[in-house]
Amino acid sequence: MAGNTSREGAGVVSRAMAILTAFDEAHPRLPLGELSRRADVPLSTTHRIVGELVRLGALARTETGDYVIGRLIWDLGLLSPVHSDLREVASPFLQDLYAGTLATVHLAVRDGSRVLYLDRVTGKRSVPVVSRVGTRLPLHATGVGKVLLAHAPADVQQRVLRRLTPVTPYTVTQPGRLRAQLVAVVADGYATTSGEMTIGACSVAVPVRSGPDVVAALGVVVSSIRRDRPRLVSALQVAAHAISRTLGP
Numbered sequence: 001m002a003g004n005t006s007r008e009g010a011g012v013v014s015r016a017m018a019i020l021t022a023f024d025e026a027h028p029r030l031p032l033g034e035l036s037r038r039a040d041v042p043l044s045t046t047h048r049i050v051g052e053l054v055r056l057g058a059l060a061r062t063e064t065g066d067y068v069i070g071r072l073i074w075d076l077g078l079l080s081p082v083h084s085d086l087r088e089v090a091s092p093f094l095q096d097l098y099a100g101t102l103a104t105v106h107l108a109v110r111d112g113s114r115v116l117y118l119d120r121v122t123g124k125r126s127v128p129v130v131s132r133v134g135t136r137l138p139l140h141a142t143g144v145g146k147v148l149l150a151h152a153p154a155d156v157q158q159r160v161l162r163r164l165t166p167v168t169p170y171t172v173t174q175p176g177r178l179r180a181q182l183v184a185v186v187a188d189g190y191a192t193t194s195g196e197m198t199i200g201a202c203s204v205a206v207p208v209r210s211g212p213d214v215v216a217a218l219g220v221v222v223s224s225i226r227r228d229r230p231r232l233v234s235a236l237q238v239a240a241h242a243i244s245r246t247l248g249p
Contacts, residue, residue, distance in 0.1 A: 015041045016049050020058065020073070024112065028136070029066040074134040086216055087119050089246045090208070093239040094121045094218075100235055103220040104129050106205075108144040110152060111136060113160050115145035118216070127201050129221050140178055141167045141196045143203030144217035150185035151207060151214035157182065170195040190233050191217075192225060204229060206236040209244040218243070 022030065022038035030038065036046035050067060053059040057072035090107050097105045098121040107119040114136040122129070131137060139145035139152075139160050149160055157179075164173040172178045185191045193203045205219030218240045220232055 012049070015039070015045060016053065019046060019049055019053065020069070023069055026113075029062060029068045031066050035067055071134070086208075086247070090119065090216070090218070090243045093243050094119060097121070097218075097220065097235060097239050098123065101220055101222070101232065102126065103222045103232075104131075106131060106144050106219045106221070107208075107216060108142075108148065108219070109216045110139065110145075110148040110156075113139060113156065113163075115139050115142055115148055115217075117144075127221050127223050128198070129201060130198055137197065138165070138167060140164055140173075141171045141193065142219075143191050143193045143205035143221075144219040146181065146185055146191035146193065147205045147207050147217035147219070148214070150182040150191065167197055168195055168199050170199070172196060189237065191219075192229070194225070204232045204236060206233065206240045208240045208247075210247045215247070216243075 018039040018041055019035060022035055027034075027038065032047060032050065033043065035050065036043045039046060041049070050059060054061055054067075054070070057070045059067050060070040061067055086109070087107065094105045094107060097103075102123060102125050104120065104122040104126040106117055108115045108117045110116070115138070117131045117133055117135045117137070120131060120133055131142075137145065139149040149157060161175045161178060164171075164175060164178065166173050172181065181191070190204060190206045195201065197203075200223065201221050202223065202225045203219050203221045204225055205217050207214040208216040208218050218236055220236065222228065222232070225232065
C-alpha cells in the first residue's frame with residue numbers, strides 16, 4: 001500500500017512538473033486545452049492539477065481564462081544562488097544610483113528570449129514604467145534588454161531578430177538596424193532606448209560582468225537623455241564595475 005502511494009505521488013509530481021514546464025518564452029500563457037496537449041497530460045487530470053497549482057500560487061489565471069506562471073514560482077526562483085547573490089550584491093549600488101539620479105533603476109538578466117527584471121528602485125519623481133520585479137519584457141525594446149541581447153549567443157540573437165514585434169511606434173523592428181545597434185552596444189559599452197517600450201521614457205543601460213561574462217544589465221529610465229547621457233552612462237558604469245568587482249571572477 002505504501003509503495004502504491006509513493007508511486008502515485010511521484011506520478012502527480014511528474015505531471016505537475018510537465019504542466020509547469022509546458023510554458024516557455026514562446027508560450028507564456030496557455031489555455032487549458034493547449035496546456036494539456038503540451039504537457040501530454042489528460043485534460044481532466046490537467047484541470048485538477050492546474051486548479052491546485054492556482055490555489056497554491058504556482059499558476060495564475062488571466063481575465064481571458066488563459067493560465068500563466070504564478071508569483072510563487074518567481075519567489076522560489078529568487079532563492080536560486082545565482083539570482084539571490086546577484087540581487088544582494090547589487091542592492092546597495094542600485095540605491096546609490098537612485099539617490100544620485102532620482103530615476104527608476106533596474107537590474108535585469110536574460111531569460112531565454114526575454115529580459116527578466118530582478119530588482120527595481122523607484123520613487124515619486126521617477127518616470128512611470130511598465131516593468132516590475134519579476135516582469136519579463138522583450139529584449140529588443142528595453143535598454144537592459146539590448147545590453148543582454150548584444151552579449152547573447154548568436155542563436156539567441158537570430159531568434160530575437162526573426163520576431164521583432166512593435167511595442168510602441170518607436171520600437172526598432174528592422175533587423176538590420178537592431179543588429180547595427182547591438183554592434184554599437186558592444187563597442188560603446190552601453191545601450192539606449194527612446195520611447196521603444198513606453199512612450200515618454202528613455203533608458204540607458206550597461207553590462208554587469210562576472211569575470212569575462214556578462215551576467216546582468218544595469219539601467220536607468222528617465223524622461224530624456226539628450227543632455228544627461230554622459231553623466232548617466234558614467235554613473236551606471238561606476239556602479240556596474242563595483243557590482244562586478246564584488247561578484248568576483
